[in-house]
Amino acid sequence: MVPQTRSEYGFIGYQVPVFPRASRSARVRVPIKKKSGKNQKRAFEILVSVAGELLQEQEGERQSSKFNLSDQETCDEKTSINYRQIYTLNKFSCAPDRFNLKACSNLKSFDQLANVSGRNANLSAAVGIPSLVSPEFFEGKLKDAGGELSIIQTVKSETLPLTGSLDVLERDRKPSSFFCSDSKAYMFKDWLTFDPSRHSNAIEMINRDDEKNYFGCSQAATTLKAFRVPSNIADRGIKNLSSSRYWRVSSNLNGGASIRNDGKRRMLSHDGRTSYGHRRSKRISPFERRCFFNHLPFSGSDRGFQLDDRFNSANKRSDGDNSSAELLHAAIRVGSSIASPRNHLVSRERNVKIRIKSFTVPELLVEIPTTATVGSLKRTVTEAVTTVLGDGLRVSILLQGKKVRGDGKTLLQTGISRDGKHRNLGFLLEPRNMKIIPPPCLGERRITRHATFFTLEPGTAGVSLVPPLIGCNHSAESDLHLIPNISTNSNIPSSQSVLSISAISVEALTLVPVHHRARRHEFVQRRIRRPFSVSEVEALVQAVEKLGTGRWREVKVRAFDNAKHRTYVDLKDKWKTLIHTARISPQQRRGEPLPQELLDRVLAVHAYWSKQQATQQLESGV
DNA sequence: ATTAGGG
DNA sequence: CCCTAAT
Structure with missing residues (x-):
């Protein structure tokens, strides 16, 4: 089936490509409540909305097992959603008390997972609660918008990137869950855009029946960019x-x-x-x-x-x-x-x-x-x-x-x-x-x-x-x-x-x-890689011997103040790798060989300051 | 800005 | 080296 028409609807602002069946996706669970909670919440709203539709599709295809996440899945840390990114929804599943999403942004391929559940999200973020699900969607407005569309569009993950081919699916199915209720046709949105400033207003719907060419999207951060683009x-x-x-x-x-x-x-x-x-x-x-x-x-x-x-x-x-x-x-x-x-x-x-x-x-x-x-x-x-x-x-x-x-x-x-x-x-x-x-x-x-x-x-x-x-x-x-x-x-x-x-x-x-x-x-642009020289390592070890770990700023000032390209983060990282290097066998080491003496010092210093840290914590605990 | 850790 | 949560 080749789509003769394209239809889109959505909110303008964020854009969420729908990507139903990713071949793979790494997972990072994301609680709702976060420092950047607001933006993240928006992203979740969108993702959840999209997932809601996907779920219906999934249901129809009786593929739910494919998407189910085990119940032992729990929750944890890590925020991964960044405001201006484009998210791709990879997988999703829905359980009575939870909603799982896997998504990834355009900036980090396949390593984002949003897992929204009653447990790891804070209370108001549970599925079905309006604060998580966008009001329009939750109240069925989105459904109406979608109901007018007779074409469901989905994108095959394998084919889209290269061919741009699109499959058109038509579904006439009983809706489920909290999403949509009785649309006649459900639609896969290739792009769902969401405008925070107007997300409680009407949904914009753009029909593009007359155009074969269309813009896939604009930048996520670009708001109010028209979808309609002249074919030229x-x-x-x-x-x-x-x-x-x-x-x-x-x-x-x-x-x-x-x-x-x-x-x-x-x-x-x-x-x-x-x-x-x-x-x-x-x-x-x-x-x-x-x-x-x-x-x-x-x-x-x-x-x-x-x-x-x-x-x-x-x-x-x-x-x-x-x-x-x-x-x-x-x-x-x-x-x-x-x-x-x-x-x-x-x-x-x-x-x-x-x-x-x-x-x-x-x-x-x-x-x-x-x-x-x-x-x-x-x-x-x-x-x-x-x-x-x-x-x-x-x-x-x-x-x-x-x-x-x-x-x-x-x-x-x-x-x-x-x-x-x-x-x-x-x-x-x-x-x-x-x-x-x-x-x-x-x-x-x-x-x-x-x-x-x-x-x-x-x-x-x-x-x-x-x-x-x-x-x-x-x-x-x-x-x-x-x-x-x-x-x-x-x-x-x-x-x-x-x-x-x-x-x-x-x-x-x-x-x-x-x-x-x-x-x-x-x-x-990734920074240029600049392996540490032996003398640099020497300086680093010496500084850490004196200052201990955890004072990288001072280490920087003390030993690398004129090395503009070495940040304290670099020094910290180098120390980390030094410890690792010291622990592995010389055969496994790469790069310029370091004197064993130096590596021994690394281990010694590391052991020393680790112990120091431990005792300090004990003291403070008492 | 820094620190601490995972990637 | 990068990324980012947490301070």
Whole structure:
């Protein structure tokens, strides 16, 4: 069944993707009452609402056992829901006295569980009590809203991220529990949005019967964003989708190169606010794909959005022969050459087929500490390159060494089409802005949009310049192997070396201020990994010997005051790992070997202060 | 901000 | 290293 229509309803504000059958989900139980209880409660309200519908579906399919959580499940600590996150409801179950939810946010894949029960939630948070369940829902208003919808939409966890395919389910079933009472049809909401400010008002219902394309969602924190989007924008979404994917992967690669070394991380969401971000993940799980996907508009069709789509859509944009645009090879190598054109007739028009086999990346400056690893250098270069390729390139056309002016002219007029062998045709790639990679500690990353299509002369032959597949390795952990002409002369005078990637086909670096659209996705940079040196460990041990554990601030001031990149949390963490290291066998240890003497001291100091702590507690207890 | 721990 | 509850 392919949905011809899409219907959505909801509250505006929070958005909760429904994700009925996740393949897996880790679990963290969340009590209602928390420091950030208010927001969390909202999230729960939403989740519970959604789950209510899911339960009905579940009931109909007699799959309840699949979702049941055992009764021994108890409760505990850990708040995991964060206000501005998107939650995905993974699993749910309902018992007479409890309601279990598993959910995850977009920022942490599959490790959130909300478990709401009469026991671990505080009294007013038990299921069925209006304070937990949103009033509308509880009182059946939501039901009415849903009742008008004849289409139930659900999403298969496996297929949505990649294909965007949707299943339409129709249910005509007797409702159950406290949710909904007698809707004729129940609906799976792909997105349920919830506006705290108006959550006791009417429910908004948006029918989108006439549109095939739609926006999956906007950002969770973005309120009042219309769902309805013109299809031309949705079309554009395909591009963004690809580009963002592209960026995401490449950014993931940058685990080693840090822009900020001040011990803090930052995440920029598209609305410019700063918030916490997600961790770099080792792989792109289906859920991640979905989450990622969810941020973006997508085509309602069944086609997926594999990387190839970028090219597909590029081809389409060129208005030309779809098969003609070859995948442009954009390895970072020297020179650009042009493939000879085949005579190809599309319609009445003769197309010029131009293939860029490779091109040179314009000059890049990468500043990186000499202490950085080779891997981080690679990543830094990767990022620099992808940044340039993404949005920072200006393309000029060179014919016989001269820039071809006038974007309005046809290829015929400029003579490009007659240039049989295209020997004299060239492309000039110039960075639009010089500051590609800010040196560490010197500022904030430029936010650019990545992956840009350059389409020349639409209407005739199209040449799409597609960023290379750098970073399309799906394993974010793996290092990329760039092949730029990196001069690895390490005549590094100071602590900072400037690495220059020379450009060949670039004549000038133009300094064109470019408007930076904030990327629409959160992006967060993990700090660079900086293994502790032996001397650092030495200093740490010495400080702890003196100060004891639990005074990391003082340890920091005392022994690492000038090591800006070592926070007291780092020191505490290092101490933790030191203890572990000292306990394991030398064979199991990794990294720079530490003198056994040092490790012995670690254990001794640890034992000593542990005892101290214990006796102190005894004293205070008495 | 710091501390303490889990991830 | 990250994340975050609890101080």
